[in-house]
Amino acid sequence: MSEKTANMKVVEGSYAVAHAVMCCRPDVISAYPITPQTHIVENLSQMVADGELDSEFLTVDSEFSALSVLVGVCAAGGRGYSSTTSQGLALMYEVLYNVSGMRMPVVMNVANRAMGAPLNIWNDQQDSIGARDVGWLQIYVENVQEAVDATLQAYKIAEDAEIRTPIMVCMDGFILTHVYEPVELLDKEKAREFLPTYQPADILDPAHPKTFGAFADPSTFTEFRYQQFESQLKALGKIEKVAREFEETFGRYYGGLLDGYFVEDAEIVIISLGSVIGTIKDAIDEMRSEGKKVGLLKVRCYRPFPVQALRKALKDACAIAVIEKDVAIGGEAGLVTDLKAAFYNSNIRTPIIGFAAGLGGRDITVKDIRKIVAKAEAARKGIQSEFEFLNLRTEIL
Amino acid sequence: MEKSLLAPGHRACAGCAMPTTIRLVLDAAGPNTIVVSPTGCLEVTTTPFPESAWCVPWIHSLFENAAAVASGVEVMQKRRGKNTNVIVIGGDGSTFDIGIGSNSGMFERGHKILYVCYDNEAYMNTGVQRSGSTPFCAHTTTTPSGSQSQGNPRPKKDMPAIALAHKVPYVATASVAYPVDLRRKVKKALQVNGPSYIQVNAPCITGWTFEAGTMIELARLAVESGLWPLTEYENGELTGVKKVRRPKLVEEYLKMQGRYKHLFKKGECAGMLGQIQAMADANIAKYQLVD
Numbered sequence: 148m149s150e151k152t153a154n155m156k157v158v159e160g161s162y163a164v165a166h167a168v169m170c171c172r173p174d175v176i177s178a179y180p181i182t183p184q185t186h187i188v189e190n191l192s193q194m195v196a197d198g199e200l201d202s203e204f205l206t207v208d209s210e211f212s213a214l215s216v217l218v219g220v221c222a223a224g225g226r227g228y229s230s231t232t233s234q235g236l237a238l239m240y241e242v243l244y245n246v247s248g249m250r251m252p253v254v255m256n257v258a259n260r261a262m263g264a265p266l267n268i269w270n271d272q273q274d275s276i277g278a279r280d281v282g283w284l285q286i287y288v289e290n291v292q293e294a295v296d297a298t299l300q301a302y303k304i305a306e307d308a309e310i311r312t313p314i315m316v317c318m319d320g321f322i323l324t325h326v327y328e329p330v331e332l333l334d335k336e337k338a339r340e341f342l343p344t345y346q347p348a349d350i351l352d353p354a355h356p357k358t359f360g361a362f363a364d365p366s367t368f369t370e371f372r373y374q375q376f377e378s379q380l381k382a383l384g385k386i387e388k389v390a391r392e393f394e395e396t397f398g399r400y401y402g403g404l405l406d407g408y409f410v411e412d413a414e415i416v417i418i419s420l421g422s423v424i425g426t427i428k429d430a431i432d433e434m435r436s437e438g439k440k441v442g443l444l445k446v447r448c449y450r451p452f453p454v455q456a457l458r459k460a461l462k463d464a465c466a467i468a469v470i471e472k473d474v475a476i477g478g479e480a481g482l483v484t485d486l487k488a489a490f491y492n493s494n495i496r497t498p499i500i501g502f503a504a505g506l507g508g509r510d511i512t513v514k515d516i517r518k519i520v521a522k523a524e525a526a527r528k529g530i531q532s533e534f535e536f537l538n539l540r541t542e543i544l
Numbered sequence: 545m546e547k548s549l550l551a552p553g554h555r556a557c558a559g560c561a562m563p564t565t566i567r568l569v570l571d572a573a574g575p576n577t578i579v580v581s582p583t584g585c586l587e588v589t590t591t592p593f594p595e596s597a598w599c600v601p602w603i604h605s606l607f608e609n610a611a612a613v614a615s616g617v618e619v620m621q622k623r624r625g626k627n628t629n630v631i632v633i634g635g636d637g638s639t640f641d642i643g644i645g646s647n648s649g650m651f652e653r654g655h656k657i658l659y660v661c662y663d664n665e666a667y668m669n670t671g672v673q674r675s676g677s678t679p680f681c682a683h684t685t686t687t688p689s690g691s692q693s694q695g696n697p698r699p700k701k702d703m704p705a706i707a708l709a710h711k712v713p714y715v716a717t718a719s720v721a722y723p724v725d726l727r728r729k730v731k732k733a734l735q736v737n738g739p740s741y742i743q744v745n746a747p748c749i750t751g752w753t754f755e756a757g758t759m760i761e762l763a764r765l766a767v768e769s770g771l772w773p774l775t776e777y778e779n780g781e782l783t784g785v786k787k788v789r790r791p792k793l794v795e796e797y798l799k800m801q802g803r804y805k806h807l808f809k810k811g812e813c814a815g816m817l818g819q820i821q822a823m824a825d826a827n828i829a830k831y832q833l834v835d
Contacts, residue, residue: 218612222613358598367594
């Protein structure tokens with residue numbers, strides 16, 4: 148116990164993540180300020196200024212340049228880090244595809260925030276869910292400790308020779324970036340053992356001149372895409388493996404792809420991602436004490452989408468409610484749509500209802516979760532509403 | 545002559561100034577060099593997968609981020625204690641317009657990077673659309689001449705001045721028609737401990753429409769008319785100007801090119817020709833091009 152808690156400190160979420168990044172020893176950090184991500188890079192710049200962290204810290208002209216710098220860093224054989232959110236992630240959109248297509252193992256923390264307009268700096272997950280198809284792996288964390296641990300795991304996954312794919316570690320803005328809670332900070336030496344130095348075979352080197360970023364015509368483009376697709380599927384196994392390796396070294400495990408809470412015998416299962424998981428667990432504790440067979444399935448890994456694991460975990464559910472902080476405007480929302488697609492060709496015919504909740508920072512309460520569970524219960528007899536906005540204030544429409 | 549670091553067999557148009565420019569730059573820089581290029585003619589003509597004309601390490605990422613990518617490359621060279629030249633080579637669309645933000649960032653952060661712009665004065669790769677570098681009156685597919693138009697209504701953006709405003713310690717203009725001057729400037733730029741910017745006049749046979757075989761003559765006329773003065777700034781001071789012995793009229797330069805042919809129809813546009821001549825005369829006076 149004493150050994151396990153030796154590094155336990157009450158710190159801000161952003162500091163904890165910055166500390167984890169320090170333990171990953173990036174060669175270059177490129178930073179651009181945007182709320183609520185800024186504290187992460189501020190902390191990193193202080194670590195560099197104080198000589199705690201031997202990294203090059205670049206203050207760039209935009210998020211677009213922040214990620215572009217890392218293309219050069221990775222091509223030159225370095226380990227790169229940046230973090231962003233919302234509008235910044237959107238400004239990076241073109242580079243996101245480029246980084247994944249060029250197989251650069253960048254790790255980035257996304258401090259999830261709403262997308263304007265209207266301008267809103269508070270938390271939802273529209274930003275990264277909107278970037279679900281750009282070829283990055285996406286891990287959504289529940290609390291600060293998981294953000295810390297997932298950041299270290301992310302480099303190990305991304306840099307694996309079979310994967311070579313960038314990762315977004317998505318953490319809810321403000322809720323996790325600005326919260327102070329007890330966290331076990333990573334041990335530098337253990338982190339070094341867990342994550343060795345990045346040594347890619349192909350780099351920009353005048354002794355062995357190579358061309359990076361050639362264009363592909365129709366005769367080869369499909370195969371480039373396929374290889375990315377294939378590596379994402381391989382990552383399903385790798386993410387689980389690395390999560391277990393992490394457990395062996397650090398003693399913590401959050402589920403690799405998914406994590407269940409009272410899900411085995413649950414009739415009603417709630418599926419969600421991010422920090423709202425904590426609230427849902429509280430609601431389930433309440434309802435379980437009342438004898439209700441309610442469970443939770445946390446989607447930790449959203450890209451690649453763990454189709455088989457979801458089918459297996461949800462095969463006995465009687466009704467499923469998906470709670471997510473994003474909307475596919477004109478469709479439904481990311482997770483609920485993907486889940487339905489995952490089930491269509493299986494023999495699972497469980498009713499699924501979806502909720503856009505917590506948009507632009509609106510709270511999701513235990514009471515809300517109970518309301519959603521009641522709706523899912525009703526859906527067993529027939530779906531009334533397939534998708535809705537939770538707590539819509541119709542009086543101001 | 546030693547083997548060029550840009551291999552033959554690339555797919556640039558016959559008569560294009562770009563590959564000649566790149567060869568001269570690479571000749572001067574030597575093999576201990578990493579090149580970063582934005583999207584453009586250079587990229588598409590030299591790197592159709594799985595082929596590459598580059599005999600030095602080369603990377604392309606996007607249209608507007610070459611200077612940022614190069615910043616990452618340069619930082620890594622320093623970090624690893626390597627003294628490798630890092631050179632961006634891009635066209636004017638990328639340099640003047642879409643990539644200007646990332647160029648500005650690279651300049652002000654002070655990276656040891658040489659930025660070479662091969663300036664062909666329009667978006668040639670997409671089919672000759674106007675860029676911020678397109679000169680006054682030039683016909684492009686988005687500033688066409690017509691009954692209500694004399695081509696591009698605005699003068700060319702002064703990109704070297706923008707570099708100078710960033711306190712870039714070495715800024716120069718050069719021309720494909722003056723290879724000794726260009727090579728010397730590249731070598732000098734690579735000695736600078738910080739960013740440097742060289743803008744090379746590089747005629748485009750497709751976009752400017754001139755007779756094959758006259759590319760160098762045309763580029764020389766740009767200099768001799770005073771429209772493209774060859775200048776050199778060190779630490780903000782003008783330290784070098786290529787003198788012109790006998791200045792030519794701009795008309796001589798313009799009439800060789802299809803992009804200006806509307807200016808010569810029935811003498812309708814004497815006013816425009818006069819304005820362009822005035823621009824050249826202003827350069828001649830400003831840089832004291834003629835002794």
